[in-house]
Amino acid sequence: MSNTPPKRLIARLDVKGKNLIKGVHLEGLRIIGDPKKHACKYYEDGADEILYLDIVASLYGRSNLLEIVQRTAQDIFIPLTVGGGIRNLDDVSNLLKAGADKVAINTAAVKDPSLIKAISNKYGSQCMVLSIEAKRKSNNSEWEVYTDCGRESTDLDVEQWACQGVELGAGELLVTSIDQEGTRKGFDNELIHRISSLVEVPVIASGGFGENSHLQDIVQAGADAVAFADALHFAKYTLSDLRKIASEYSIPVRTES
Amino acid sequence: MIKSITIVDYGIGNIFSVRRSLEVASDKPIKVSSVAKDISSSDFLVLPGVGAFGVAMQALAEQDLIHAIKEHVKKGKPILGICLGMQIFASCSEEFGSHSGLDIIPGVVSKIPSKALDEKTLKIPYIGWAKQQISSANKNVSFLKDLKEQSLYTIHSFEFKVQESDHLIGHYDYGGNKITSIVGRDNILGVQFHPEKSGKLGLLFLKKLIKSSE
Numbered sequence: 001m002s003n004t005p006p007k008r009l010i011a012r013l014d015v016k017g018k019n020l021i022k023g024v025h026l027e028g029l030r031i032i033g034d035p036k037k038h039a040c041k042y043y044e045d046g047a048d049e050i051l052y053l054d055i056v057a058s059l060y061g062r063s064n065l066l067e068i069v070q071r072t073a074q075d076i077f078i079p080l081t082v083g084g085g086i087r088n089l090d091d092v093s094n095l096l097k098a099g100a101d102k103v104a105i106n107t108a109a110v111k112d113p114s115l116i117k118a119i120s121n122k123y124g125s126q127c128m129v130l131s132i133e134a135k136r137k138s139n140n141s142e143w144e145v146y147t148d149c150g151r152e153s154t155d156l157d158v159e160q161w162a163c164q165g166v167e168l169g170a171g172e173l174l175v176t177s178i179d180q181e182g183t184r185k186g187f188d189n190e191l192i193h194r195i196s197s198l199v200e201v202p203v204i205a206s207g208g209f210g211e212n213s214h215l216q217d218i219v220q221a222g223a224d225a226v227a228f229a230d231a232l233h234f235a236k237y238t239l240s241d242l243r244k245i246a247s248e249y250s251i252p253v254r255t256e257s
Numbered sequence: 258m259i260k261s262i263t264i265v266d267y268g269i270g271n272i273f274s275v276r277r278s279l280e281v282a283s284d285k286p287i288k289v290s291s292v293a294k295d296i297s298s299s300d301f302l303v304l305p306g307v308g309a310f311g312v313a314m315q316a317l318a319e320q321d322l323i324h325a326i327k328e329h330v331k332k333g334k335p336i337l338g339i340c341l342g343m344q345i346f347a348s349c350s351e352e353f354g355s356h357s358g359l360d361i362i363p364g365v366v367s368k369i370p371s372k373a374l375d376e377k378t379l380k381i382p383y384i385g386w387a388k389q390q391i392s393s394a395n396k397n398v399s400f401l402k403d404l405k406e407q408s409l410y411t412i413h414s415f416e417f418k419v420q421e422s423d424h425l426i427g428h429y430d431y432g433g434n435k436i437t438s439i440v441g442r443d444n445i446l447g448v449q450f451h452p453e454k455s456g457k458l459g460l461l462f463l464k465k466l467i468k469s470s471e
Contacts, residue, residue, distance in 0.1 A: 001433040003373045005385025006408065043456070048386060048410075077278055079410060079454050099273040101454065124308040126382045126412045171382050171414075200371070202384050224380065254386035254408040 006252045008225035009242050010049040011042035011232055012206060015084070016056050017064055022230045024182035025150065029055075032233050036072045042232060043076040045239035048254055050080050051174070051204075051227060053104065053131075055149045057085025066098050073099020083131050083174075092119055096127070104174050106131040107147040110154055110161075113168055120169025129204075130170035134158045134191055135178040143191055150178045159194055166199045173199065174227070176206040182230060184210025189221035196222030215242065216249040259335075259471055261286040263299035265326070265342075267316045270307035275339065278453035279303065282463035293325035301470060302329050306341030310350040310366055310415070313341055314358060323359065330361050335444045335470040343440065343447030344417050352415050362440055362447065364419035373432025387411040387429035387450060389438055393422070400465040401426060401439065407458055409450035411438070416449065 013020050013035050020035040032038070039050050050072070054065045069082055082095050083104030092103050109116050109130060120128040133150050134143040143158035162173055175195055177188035187208040196203045202224035208214065209231050218226055231237040246253040262279055266272055266289045279287045290296060304326070306313050317323050330336055338346050347358040350366035358366070373379050386408035391401060404427065411429070417437045419425050426446075427439030440447045446466065452459035 001374065002430055003375070003377050003379060003432045005383060005387060005411075005431075008385055046456070073273055074277060077274070077281075077453060077459060078456055079412075079451075096271055097273065099271065099277075101271055101274070122308070125414070126384065127307065172384060200378060200380050201382065202380050224384070 002252065004224065004252070006254045007219055007223070007246065008048040008204075009239060009246070009253060010051050010204060010225055010227045011039070011047040011239070012051045012053065012227040012229040013038060014053050014055045014229065015065060015068060016054070018068070020233065021055070022182065022233050025178055027150070035068050038233065039072050040075055042239060043078055046243065047078060047239050049078055049225070050076060051104070052080070052082045052084075054084025066094060069095060069098040069100050081129055081174075083129070088115070089118055089122060092123065096123065102127050102129050102172070104129040104131040106133060109165065110145060110147050110156065113164065116165055116168040116170055120171065125169045125171030128170050129172045129174050130162075130165040131174040131176070132158060132162060132165075133176050133178055134188070136188075146178060150181075158191070159198055162195045162199055166201050170201065172202045172204065174204045174206060177208060180208030181206070183208055184230070186210065186214045187218040187221070187223075189217050192218060192223050193221040196224070212245045212248075215245050216251065219249075219251050259285060259300040259467065261288055261299070262301045262303060262467070263288045263290055263295060264303045264305065265296055265322065266291045267313070267320055267322060269313050269316055269341065270305050272305060274453045275303060275305045278460055278463060282460045283467045285467065291320050291322070293321050296322060297325040297328040299329055300334060301467065302326065302334070302336040304336060304338045304342035304345070306339065306345065308341060310341065310344060310352045310358070311354065311356040313345055314356055317345075326359060327361065330445060333444050336446070337466065338445075338447035339453070340413065340449060340451060343449060344415065346440065346445065346447050347417050348420075350415070361445055362419060362424050362442060363421060364417055364424070364440075366415050366417050369414060369416050369431065369436060370434045374434070375432070377432065379432045382412055382414040383431060383436070384412045385410070386455070387436075387438060389427050389429055389450075391427050391439075392425050400469060403465075404439075404462065409452070409455040409459060409462075411450045413449060417447070
C-alpha cells in the first residue's frame with residue numbers, strides 16, 4: 001500500500017530570451033545554452049517532468065517561451081509545465097496549443113487571484129500550478145511571497161497564499177525558496193514542511209539541491225516532487241544519479257524499464 | 258486493416274502531444290478532425306481530453322459528435338480513450354453535478370477517495386507515475402499484460418468505476434484503494450494514464466495497441 005505516488009524528479013530550466021540560464025538567489029544570471037537541447041537530454045535520461053520558466057517575461061511583459069515550447073514538445077513525451085509572463089486565459093490557451101500540459105503562474109495570480117479560478121475552471125485544476133517564490137522574513141519563522149522572479153516583495157504571507165491558491169483551484173504548488181535557490185546548500189525544508197502539511201495538493205520543492213542527503217531531507221519534509229536545475233545543467237548530477245540516490249534512501253521513484 | 262488514425266478534436270486538451278506521439282509510434286497517417294463523417298468512418302479513433310466531464314460532453318454535443326463516436330463503436334472498430342476521453346465512456350459522472358456520458362462502458366465517474374485505508378489523507382489530484390496492476394485480461398489484447406508493474410504518467414481527481422467487473426482491466430494502488438487505470442470491452446479501450454506523456458513506455462504502448470488492432 002502506498003499513500004503517495006512515486007516522488008517526481010523534475011528538471012527545471014530557467015529561460016531568458018532564447019537561452020537556458022542559471023543564477024543564484026534568482027540573480028546573477030549565467031547563460032548555459034539551448035533550452036530544447038537540454039530538455040531533450042533530460043528526457044532521454046529519464047526525467048519525470050520538464051519545467052520551463054521564462055524568468056524575465058513578467059518584467060518585459062512578453063514571453064519568448066511559445067516558440068521554445070513548440071520545438072520542445074515535438075520531441076519529448078513527458079509532462080511539460082511552463083511559466084513566466086502568463087497573464088490571461090489566452091496566454092494559457094496558446095501555451096497549451098504549443099504543447100504545454102500545465103501552466104505555472106506567479107506574478108499574475110498575485111495581482112489578480114481570480115485568474116487561478118478562471119484557469120482551473122476552464123482547463124481543470126490539474127493544469128493550474130501556482131508558483132510561489134518564498135523568502136524568509138526577518139523573524140526567520142515566516143515567509144513572504146515575492147513576484148517577478150524574486151524582484152518584488154508583496155507583503156503576502158506564503159502559508160496564507162498557498163491555502164488561498166488551493167482554495168481557488170490550484171492543483172499543484174511549485175515552491176521556490178529564494179534564500180536557497182542556486183546556493184547548493186540544501187532546500188528550505190521547513191518551508192516545504194509547513195506548506196505540505198497545510199494543503200492537500202502536491203507540492204514541488206525547488207531551490208537548493210547540492211548534495212545527496214538534500215534529496216532525502218526534502219522528501220522527509222513532505223515534498224511530492226523535487227526540481228533540479230544547476231545540478232543537472234552543470235552536469236554535476238545526471239537523472240540516473242538522482243534515481244540511484246533515491247533508491248539508496250528508499251525514496252519511491254518511477255522505475256524505468 | 259487500419260489505413261489511418263483519427264484524433265477527435267473537440268477543443269478539449271492538448272492534441273499536440275497526442276498527435277506527435279502517434280506520429281512517432283505509428284507509420285499510419287494521423288488525422289485530426291471534428292467532422293462527424295470523418296469520425297464515424299474512421300479506422301481507428303483516439304479520443305483525448307483533459308478538464309471537466311460536463312464541459313467535454315457539452316463540446317461533443319455541440320459539434321454533433323456523440324452519435325458519430327457511437328456509430329464508430331457499433332461498427333466494431335477500435336477506439337482508444339485517454340484520461341477524460343476514457344472517463345466519458347461511462348454512463349454518467351458525479352463531477353460538478355450530474356452529467357450523462359457516452360455510455361459505451363457502463364459505470365460512473367466519481368471522486369478518488371481522499372482517505373487511505375489507514376485513514377491518512379491522500380493528496381488530490383493524484384499526479385505521478387502510477388504503477389499498473391492488471392486485474393483482468395479478458396480483453397483480447399495480450400500486450401496489456403506487459404504493463405504490469407510499469408509506471409505510467411497519471412493525473413486526475415476523478416476515476417471511472419465500472420459496473421461490470423470484467424470491464425476493469427487495470428488499476429493502481431493509492432493508499433490501499435484500487436484506482437481504475439484501464440477499462441475496456443471488445444473494440445473499446447480506455448486508459449487513465451497519458452501514453453503520450455509516459456516516455457518511451459507510453460510510445461511502446463501506442464505502437465503495440467495499433468499493431469494489435471490490425
